[in-house]
Amino acid sequence: MIALALAVLLALPAAGRKKVNLLQSVGIRYLSAPETFTTYDRLQKTIHDYAEPGYLEYKSSKAIADHLAANGFTIEWGVAGIPTAFIATYGSGKPVIGMLGEYDALPGMSQDTSTVDHPLVEGACGHACGHNLLGTGPCAGAVATAQWLAEGHPGTVKYFGCPAEEGGGGKAYMTRAGCFNGCDAILDWHPGDGNGVSLTTGLANVRVNFTFHGIPSHAGVSPWEGRSALDAVESFNYMMNMMREHVPMEARIHYIISNGGQAPNVVPATAQVVYYIRHPKAEVVMDIFARALKAAEGAAMGTGTTMTYEIVNGNYEKLTNSVIAEVMNNSLQMVGGVMLDEREKAYCAEIMRNSGWEVDLSNFEEYDKVVENGFSGGSSDVGNVSQMAPLSSMRVCTCVKHAGLHSWQQCTIGGTTIGTKALINVGKIFYLTAVQLMNSPKTLEAAWAEYYAARGHDFKFVPLMGDREPPFDYCKGK
Numbered sequence: 001m002i003a004l005a006l007a008v009l010l011a012l013p014a015a016g017r018k019k020v021n022l023l024q025s026v027g028i029r030y031l032s033a034p035e036t037f038t039t040y041d042r043l044q045k046t047i048h049d050y051a052e053p054g055y056l057e058y059k060s061s062k063a064i065a066d067h068l069a070a071n072g073f074t075i076e077w078g079v080a081g082i083p084t085a086f087i088a089t090y091g092s093g094k095p096v097i098g099m100l101g102e103y104d105a106l107p108g109m110s111q112d113t114s115t116v117d118h119p120l121v122e123g124a125c126g127h128a129c130g131h132n133l134l135g136t137g138p139c140a141g142a143v144a145t146a147q148w149l150a151e152g153h154p155g156t157v158k159y160f161g162c163p164a165e166e167g168g169g170g171k172a173y174m175t176r177a178g179c180f181n182g183c184d185a186i187l188d189w190h191p192g193d194g195n196g197v198s199l200t201t202g203l204a205n206v207r208v209n210f211t212f213h214g215i216p217s218h219a220g221v222s223p224w225e226g227r228s229a230l231d232a233v234e235s236f237n238y239m240m241n242m243m244r245e246h247v248p249m250e251a252r253i254h255y256i257i258s259n260g261g262q263a264p265n266v267v268p269a270t271a272q273v274v275y276y277i278r279h280p281k282a283e284v285v286m287d288i289f290a291r292a293l294k295a296a297e298g299a300a301m302g303t304g305t306t307m308t309y310e311i312v313n314g315n316y317e318k319l320t321n322s323v324i325a326e327v328m329n330n331s332l333q334m335v336g337g338v339m340l341d342e343r344e345k346a347y348c349a350e351i352m353r354n355s356g357w358e359v360d361l362s363n364f365e366e367y368d369k370v371v372e373n374g375f376s377g378g379s380s381d382v383g384n385v386s387q388m389a390p391l392s393s394m395r396v397c398t399c400v401k402h403a404g405l406h407s408w409q410q411c412t413i414g415g416t417t418i419g420t421k422a423l424i425n426v427g428k429i430f431y432l433t434a435v436q437l438m439n440s441p442k443t444l445e446a447a448w449a450e451y452y453a454a455r456g457h458d459f460k461f462v463p464l465m466g467d468r469e470p471p472f473d474y475c476k477g478k
């Protein structure tokens with residue numbers, strides 16, 4: 001009965017009436033309560049201080065999963081064979097709305113919550129990308145949605161605990177394992193220096209380690225005995241730099257020589273170069289990669305060395321969905337920006353002054369009115385997820401202007417009540433989006449029509465990194 005009443009109200013043209021109704025619903029009441037603020041404030045600050053890096057987020061993932069379990073969610077641990085990945089589910093049947101959460105920290109970015117660059121633990125990890133909030137915001141949204149479902153509405157909400165976003169590609173492995181199959185829509189966000197929904201796609205990419213194996217010898221006494229692995233790396237790079245002219249213009253190719261030998265007087269037995277290949281389409285990335293492989297084989301042949309390679313990470317481009325984005329934007333307009341009190345304003349102003357920036361805090365309260373459609377040269381493992389169901393992303397303000405992500409300023413502000421306010425906003429926007437989608441089969445139908453128009457009906461996800469194991473050790477010791 002309640003579902004019918006809401007559905008009728010949602011169908012009414014009077015936007016004001018719809019707005020008032022949803023903003024008085026159970027999930028918003030829950031997320032607006034002072035005790036809810038205290039709960040999530042504690043949770044995000046706990047994860048901020050754990051600051052565990054990719055695939056080692058044991059305590060952080062457990063803290064979020066425990067909270068969801070305490071709110072009636074069923075937890076499936078260790079999905080995709082990853083100990084710190086989980087799926088929390090509440091409700092039953094269609095539609096299924098997914099919410100993505102992350103909780104990995106960045107090596108070397110430890111930071112307390114003071115107004116200067118000051119590590120909490122010298123040399124340790126820190127949440128300089130705001131993933132202490134990225135994980136807890138959707139968690140709050142999922143709990144709110146569960147409360148709405150508990151009133152008797154049909155549908156399912158799933159929280160996806162996704163590890164190792166920072167270079168570990170957790171979601172690529174979760175997508176490969178089928179974790180996101182069956183979702184009708186998926187909601188995603190990232191901390192940032194503003195509030196807005198975006199249709200920005202980003203680039204597909206692969207990260208590949210090419211390792212060459214030669215024969216060591218004394219570079220002065222008996223160089224003819226040796227075969228230089230570094231020669232192979234240099235020959236390979238030369239061919240790749242020639243190739244730049246003959247790949248599609250949108251492609252980006254960059255590399256570092258991660259091992260060029262130990263000393264000039266020893267012919268290097270081993271050398272390694274790490275490549276990123278990017279393009280707006282995953283199939284083009286894989287075409288360029290196949291050509292790069294030929295160049296690497298040629299370099300090995302010509303220098304009398306051998307070559308091995310490893311695709312460490314592979315991400316599809318993000319497939320955006322304007323239908324879900326519109327609903328998300330509608331929700332963001334209802335919630336608005338992040339409102340700072342005088343104490344929080346003074347704190348942020350001091351951080352800006354200490355950083356040498358002119359004080360301007362307008363970005364917290366302002367929010368984009370329309371869905372933006374920009375360009376990003378970056379890549380994200382969310383791209384893989386977006387291939388499986390209509391997905392929309394947004395950003396909510398967690399940081400002062402100029403700082404950007406992966407900065408001590410993001411880390412310090414994210415660990416305060418300002419971060420908590422932002423994550424509560426995320427929870428509200430996700431909740432409002434989920435409820436609107438659950439109430440409108442027509443909207444989901446339109447979202448899927450757009451998805452099929454882009455992907456076709458028989459799309460099969462082919463993981464760009466093949467069948468390799470997740471790089472579980474990539475942050476060990478950090």
Ligand SMILES: [Zn+2]
Binds near residue numbers: 165
């Ligand atoms: Zn991030």
